[in-house]
Amino acid sequence: MIKADIVLAGVGGQGVLTAAGLLAEAARRAGLTVKQGEIHGMSQRGGAVTANLRMADGPVASDLIPRGGATMILSLEPVEALRCLPYLADTGVVVTSSSPVENIPDYPPMADVLEALGRLPRSVVVDADPLAKKAGSGHANNVVMLGAAAALLPFPASLLRDVVGEYFRGRSARLEELNLKAFDSGQAAAAAAAATAG
């Protein structure tokens, strides 16, 4: 039985909903039943944003992922990854960017945040912002993180990569190239992180 429940997290403006939409489309093309839940409106403006993405080869009941039930937390921001921990199943994995969005006065010390992430049984931590900038745009960190998660999804990474390419091709050739580069760099960074973790 195939079943993946992904909580996506980040800060309003980071592209959490875009990332969720791309993942959902890839899952749909893989022939899976998909439910994608998000909250629009007030939370979009620099506040914490989450989206729930559920995929399975059978029916999916709830739009909300139960607490303690997510197979993955995919976060564009490290504090937001930690905020979603109660949703993670004990066998689940956290895939997160370590690049902070410090738009609040009481942001915890970065060392504490990284240490908390390091204590998790399964995590993939990628510093997405520099990779996004290197690919050509600071806005592409959501696609970097899609790349970082790609090997842990219930469908081939190439399928998600195709969906990303197609989506941005609709905007411009430059955006397509840039985002594919971002995707690949995220994928490579996650593989490197896994290799060092042994």
Next chain:
Amino acid sequence: MPDGAVGGRPAPVMPLETPAPRSPLLLGDEAVALAALHAGISAAYAYPGTPSTEIFEYLEPRARALGVAAYWCTNEKTAYEQALGVSMVGGRALVSMKHVGLNVAMDPFVNSALVGIRGGLVVVVADDPGMHSSQNEQDSRILADFAGIPCLEPGNQQEAYDMTREAFSWSERHRVPVMVRMVTRLCHGKAEVVEGEPERRMPPSKPADAWEWTLLPGNARRLRKLLLESQAEVRRHTLESPWNRLEPGGASVRKGVITTGIARNYWLENRDDVPERRHHLHIGAYPAPRELVLRLVEEVDEILILEEGEPFLERRIRGLLPTEMEIRGKESGDLPMTGELTPEEVRRALGLPARPELTTGLVLPGRPPQLCNGCPHRDAFHAMGMALEGRERSVVAGDIGCYTLGALAPFQALESCVCMGASIGMAKGASDAGLRPAVAVIGDSTFLHSGITPLLDAVAHDTDMTVLILDNGTVGMTGQQPTVAPHSAIEAVVRGTGVSPEHLHVVDLHPKRVADVAEVIRREVAHPGLSVIIAVRECIESARKQKAEEKRREGGGAS
């Protein structure tokens, strides 16, 4: 790279060779819009409001392509009345709004239950349990019941499509408006939706009998009787409807579950962990049929009632008289009275143990929403802060929009937020009671929605107060929908209400001119009469979007 090697556990990989054909993923809101278009509507109307906004956003361009009228309106009342007019001449109409929008439309809504609906009139109301983006969490099912009209409550995106389609024929069959009640999770959740065959639009025709549409008291009494008489037929309809289903449980199981709308999903999410096979009654069409509840009750000694919003069904079933039946739900304390249902809450109510949850020792700071960088409201609040400095006894009534965030740090500039347009009336009340300076802060779209009428009162009574209209040219909070009137019209409207021209100012809210704006506010606050200041600067998000759109067009032209 080794596929799935990260973290040491291979992920199961779906083979790509045989992907099943899948329909497009639609938001619940989009499913409603598509259904209305397929139902052959003649027109659609709405005012933006989370979580209903995407209904009309999806519908509008598609309606235009089909030659179907679709308009963002001044407010929910004007939207509703226009939809009613469409029905009067035989066309189908959709009107969509958020739950508190129905309060604004309440007058035409309740009265429209009495008239002789011709073309199907479907009112889609998006409730916001948990108040993700609202000032309350009222349950619209109660208002459908209050008006005496049927209500369909989808439990998933497919039902949102199917029920909206069906709501039009229900409306025509019973000759009353029909409500489709949505909730945030469904509005903003995507799933596959299988479409049906589109229907054709009906040409307009004059109503044969004007007395079906004229609520003069004597005639209204006749129509009210007709509405009451039609209830038996509506109840028969909901009894026969497949949206209401009783699924028997195990032969010796004496426990039952009643679900409504999306609450069913949380029951299904946990059902496999429940040791006994409980009887299950699902309600998707109201009024809920008594016969099905009685049939369930014969089989069980205990029922758990799961519903999103108020314990609407629970109260009905519990009643006032004592009963042997153990009725569990929100009133019994098994589920919380406020907030939205979650899989966990339902799990607990079913007596199942909670799943283990990971935590970190770290105390995480909250991350509340903020005004955008470069938002004109920021400068407006700075100017206001400067103008009111030292005036301890002032009161600033706020309103509904992005600028409501001005109540939070660092601005703390607003002292109230109640409902659309309330700032002007409330500032007037404060001034009437003798507390001055009284200031109202309201956005341009909110002013057009519900601010003009209280301003007329303030003009009529020459109230000592100052109204600050933050004119960013858009409905910002819900995603930059167009307002019904351009910048220039706001000034003309205010002048037309009779505000003295000497005390009506239009100021440019440029970041470099904040001190000038503060000076205007300071002067007008000191003026012992009514003054209105319109502070103009475009919403940063709509400016950004427009720029991107222009760039896209240029790029498209070049390639």
